[in-house]
Amino acid sequence: MHLFLSYSSADYDIAAPIQQALVQLGHTVWFAPQRIGAGQCFAAEISDAMKSAEALLLLASEHSVGNATRPGSNEVKTEIKMAREKGIAVIPLKVDASLESGGATGFDYLLKNFQWVDIEAMLLSRRFDVIAQRIDGEIQGGLKPDFSGFSAQLEEVETLLKAKRCNDARQVLNALRLPAEFNDELALLKIIAFLQGQTSIRRLSKRDADACVHRLGELGQGAVAGPALYLQAILSENFYLANSIADGTAGFMALKLQAQPHGRLKAKYIKMTDGFPADGMGFVSRWR
Structure with missing residues (x-):
């Protein structure tokens, strides 16, 4: 399946091994640092990747979706909006407590009604293969695009x-x-x-x-x-x-x-x- 991994650069150390583990399971995962080369247009690359994406995996942390004290990433917010506009299923991956509070202003609306996959505890063991299997199970269970709004x-x-x-x-x-x-x-x-x-x-x-x-x-x-x-x-x-x-x-x-x-x-x-x-x-x- 073609997946789009949306995350904050501050969470690269988590995003990269998750991407690699999903690839090992047979998925194609668009991953910004890996796919965007020097001199390439970031916005154009993202738009092209969205065209083939069947689901957006959102690594939801205080850095990406924010919280009461952090604003979150504007780039991540844009990617969520693009996915919703295109009817692409969004799967939030809960990394910390940010999703429980709804995220920063703006994210609370975008993430409303989404059910997340809780990987917070699994990250403690750094078993990214297990995390990928959990995500794969959610995907195999059927994706439903979010049309709310x-x-x-x-x-x-x-x-x-x-x-x-x-x-x-x-x-x-x-x-x-x-x-x-x-x-x-x-x-x-x-x-x-x-x-x-x-x-x-x-x-x-x-x-x-x-x-x-x-x-x-x-x-x-x-x-x-x-x-x-x-x-x-x-x-x-x-x-x-x-x-x-x-x-x-x-x-x-x-x-x-x-x-x-x-x-x-x-x-x-x-x-x-x-x-x-x-x-x-x-x-x-x-x-x-």
Whole structure:
């Protein structure tokens, strides 16, 4: 398995033998001092290593995650953030009491809800082969990426869109870096934000309307199929039919039938798009 070992340079004497012991068990472990040569870009090397990493091993100590009196390592904090953004499982390795207090400010949020592997006692015997076997056992037991916090970020965007603050929503959306599992939901919210920023659905350019329909058609096969089909229906009646243009969608009734297996449309999508249909709640009633 491809692993990324995140640690403070102050803990090198612990990190190096753990890395070596894991390699002996067949793992590929990215290890900063070993892999980054003179003149190479540190940030670029880390980014490349994250692309292939299946898990981030965090050597959690007072030097890396900090405590009430130590700030922790900014580099380690960045690596944890990158792993979470990419949906990479994070496995904290408890070296001292720092994790028990939540770490320094900033780390307490990043490390919330993680279950750690306690290697503190094992370090006393310096049996790094035993430590590696313990870590390997955790990995073999199945890795679960941590998605806590990502849903909250999307909910923030939804709140802005429900308040018709489309420009603020678009700024947040453009800054978000979420795992692939959130791609469909992210794309849907970007379309809603774009449409909110227009004078009216009827006044869209045909190019923009067609582009929206094409992307919504792709989303109509995934996790946000229901609202994607609903938005296509809005465009069908309020752009194509309203402008006497050949409909680029399957049409209201066909789209409604396609949406039925996906259940009742959630109220949040109605709220975010309530200014789109010309007949307002009449459109919603016909859809439901």
